[in-house]
Amino acid sequence: MGQTLCICSRGSITIDNKKYYFVQKLDEGGFSYVDLVEGVKDGHFYALKRILCHDREGRQEAQTEKGSLWSVLEKLRDKGSSMPEKQILQILRGICSGLKAIHEKGYAHRDLKPTNVLLDEDDKPLLMDLGSMNRARIEVRGTREAMTIQDWAAQRCTISYRAPELFNVESHCIVDERTDIWSLGCVLYCMMMLEGPYDLVFQKGDSVALAVQNPVSIPQSCSYSEGLQLLLSSIMVSNPQERPNINWVLDQVQDLQSRSPNTQTNMV
Numbered sequence: 323m324g325q326t327l328c329i330c331s332r333g334s335i336t337i338d339n340k341k342y343y344f345v346q347k348l349d350e351g352g353f354s355y356v357d358l359v360e361g362v363k364d365g366h367f368y369a370l371k372r373i374l375c376h377d378r379e380g381r382q383e384a385q386t387e388k389g390s391l392w393s394v395l396e397k398l399r400d401k402g403s404s405m406p407e408k409q410i411l412q413i414l415r416g417i418c419s420g421l422k423a424i425h426e427k428g429y430a431h432r433d434l435k436p437t438n439v440l441l442d443e444d445d446k447p448l449l450m451d452l453g454s455m456n457r458a459r460i461e462v463r464g465t466r467e468a469m470t471i472q473d474w475a476a477q478r479c480t481i482s483y484r485a486p487e488l489f490n491v492e493s494h495c496i497v498d499e500r501t502d503i504w505s506l507g508c509v510l511y512c513m514m515m516l517e518g519p520y521d522l523v524f525q526k527g528d529s530v531a532l533a534v535q536n537p538v539s540i541p542q543s544c545s546y547s548e549g550l551q552l553l554l555s556s557i558m559v560s561n562p563q564e565r566p567n568i569n570w571v572l573d574q575v576q577d578l579q580s581r582s583p584n585t586q587t588n589m590v
Contacts, residue, residue, distance in 0.1 A: 462494060472488065
C-alpha cells in the first residue's frame, strides 16, 4: 500500500520493486479487485487487492500509507539498515494502546504479528486481522477442552508468534490475554532484529513448541539500550503466570520514552 504500481502488458505487476504475475481473478466488487498473483522471485502465491481511488484526496491518502510493519522491516533489512530505538518505542506504544483497548473489553487478539500491524505516514499503528480474536479468559476443564483449544490455536495463531501455553494446553487451566503479551514480545524482537525470534526455527523445520520453552536469546551484537533489552526479556516469559499484563508493559514503554528526548508519542 502506498506504493506506485506498475501494471505491464505481460500480465504482471511491480510493487516495491518486486514483480508478480497475474494468475487469475478471484473476485471483484464495486470499488476493488482481488487477483491471485505469483511472485517472480520466490514463486509464492498471493492474493492482491486493488482498490479504486475515485478522487485526488483518496489517491494521496493511499500513497502516504506505509503498509504493514513487516513491509517496513523488510525494506530496512534489504538496505542493511535498522530501526531507530525512538521509532521502535513509538510504534510499540501504539500497539500496546491498541491491545489495552482490546483487553479492557474482555477480548484477546490471539494473532498479533508484524503483518497484522498497519502504519500510517506518522508511524501510528493500527491492529488488523481480528479473525482470531476471542474472549480473553478461557477456562479449560478437562483434556477434551484442552485439545479443542490447542487445535484451534494451531489453525488460527501463527506458529512463530504463538504463546507457549497454546502449544500444549493443560487440561485444567485458564488461558488469558497474556498470550498477546508473548506475541507482542515477538513483534518487539522483530523490530529490533528485523526477524522474529522463531522465524528461523520454523524455516528450518525444527520444533517451535520446544524452542519457546527456553529463554529468548538476544544476540550480543544487539546495539539497543539495556532498558529495551530488559523489557523484551520481561515480556517473553514462557510461564504465562509470570508474564506481565499490558498495563505494565505500556508503563515501561512510556518510561523508556521519557528517558529518550524528542520521542514522539503518537497513540492509536
